[in-house]
Amino acid sequence: MVATILVGMLCAHLLCFAAMFLLISKRLHGKKMGLDFFAVGNLLLGLAYVLQLVEGGPAWSVMSVVNHTLTLASPVAFWLGAMRFFGRPVPLLRPLLVFAAVYSMAQVLVQWSLGPVARYAMLSGVSALMFLLMAGTVVYGVRTFAKDLYGEMVFFAALIFGICVLNAVKFVKLLSGGLAALQMDADFQLVFYIYMSFLATVLPPSIIWLVLRRLTDELRNLAARDPMTQLLNRRGLNDALQLYFNSRKAVPAHALMVDVDHFKRINDRYGHQAGDTVLCHVAQVLHHTVRRGDLTGRIGGEEFVAICLDSDVDGVMQLAERLRAAIESQAVAMAGGGQMLHCTVTVGVSHHFMGAQGLEAAMQEADAALYRGKAAGRNRVELAACAQNGLPVQRTDCPSDTTKTAM
CATH class of the missing domain: 1.20.1070 (Rhopdopsin 7-helix transmembrane proteins)
Structure with missing residues (x-):
């Protein structure tokens, strides 16, 4: 029973x-x-x-x-x-x-x-x-x-x-x-x-x-992700950095700002669909160029960011140069007609920062370096200067020669 x-x-x-x-x-x-x-x-x-x-x-x-x-x-x-x-x-x-x-x-x-x-x-x-x-x-x-x-x-x-x-x-x-x-x-x-x-x-x-x-x-x-490129957005980057810097193995990081050169000209000449194809191509190259464990994101328009973890400034500059060269050398296939389009990027590199709260300042550093690179001719890698607003920045990784070009 x-x-x-x-x-x-x-x-x-x-x-x-x-x-x-x-x-x-x-x-x-x-x-x-x-x-x-x-x-x-x-x-x-x-x-x-x-x-x-x-x-x-x-x-x-x-x-x-x-x-x-x-x-x-x-x-x-x-x-x-x-x-x-x-x-x-x-x-x-x-x-x-x-x-x-x-x-x-x-x-x-x-x-x-x-x-x-x-x-x-x-x-x-x-x-x-x-x-x-x-x-x-x-x-x-x-x-x-x-x-x-x-x-x-x-x-x-x-x-x-x-x-x-x-x-x-x-x-x-x-x-x-x-x-x-x-x-x-x-x-x-x-x-x-x-x-x-x-x-x-x-x-x-x-x-x-x-x-x-x-x-x-x-x-x-x-x-936490950009819907078109599947890279992290700003919120996703902040959350990922919070997790990283809360771990016991956390070490200082560097920020790379990446901007597609003459992107408005690409949109105007080839159309917005071609522009989206270029953005997805740059995102893919960025994702495959950084090291395992590094963070990649798109923060708006044609601007991308990479957070390099556990590396010194020389290693970060080498990575940025590999990224610049890879995008310059790889043609982008346009949908439909099989037309190939070449594009370039300018990269700004910050000095090291520690803690998720330091991301904003690091991105401002990298952004300022990026625009110096744009003014100097584009298709370059530029390291952040050792001074902001005329005041010296106390950095242990700030070399005497603050600018590296790819040309």
Whole structure:
């Protein structure tokens, strides 16, 4: 009686959360993040337990074959849903239908050749193997594609491994004790149903939490990036610098201001679409030229900025010159006619600064150097002067020769 109540509650949880997942996925429109797949997984497992209640116990029937197939198709749907959550465009219907056909045929063959105990043991054994692979994939994800979800992924791995262990124990009990191990009121079955009810209560809200966190992260990322070039905007630069300078390994940084030469002339002559192409090209070159860990941003119009971390002024000047030379040497392909356009940039380099609050002053330094470079002929790299408003600036990295040109 207790086991029947537990399975009934389990069915209710699974079917209710299936409906919830489906409703939420419809609100997400184009980017469902696997919630529609998770809805199918909950629905399949809920229906499997409904059939188990109707069946009442181990039996050889079409209902039993469908029950076993739905039970194992559910983790397949969850696995595919997880792949969708992490951006893999996998289909759902075809893999499920292929799996259902193959496993249904396998049940018939095992039942006829080895008997009912072997068929039920196959269900437990395959379940244990599938959940072991899922737990291993989650652990692998913690170290690779899901580092930002470390705590959540470890939690999921522990829960999934628990299902693996219980199915492995059931497999052993079936081989040693036969179908008697599957009696609903047996002690082990009660433990199994309690754990499954716990999972049905905990896992769906956890999945919703993951989706909400991912949506929040994407909204935060959109607010911190320029929509055209995908570089950081001013807000994103400030936030990233706050994180960097709050770390124990933080060292002084330098700011590079990059401005596309004669950009208005490009827009007037070739059109705004060509201008946008040039901006995206410069952003791409900037992103690939800076070192790993440096920050890149677009702060408006044709102006870009790079924040170089953990480097001295000579290293920053060399990087700025590589950037200038790379943009000068690479032609930009215009959309449509295949016309190639060359552009150049002028780069202003600040002296070092420490702390996110120093970014504004560093950008003013770099901007002043940038405009000196513009006045001196453009297509140059210019280091900030050692004085502002006639007053000396106390800098340890201020060399005697403050200007370097690329020409």
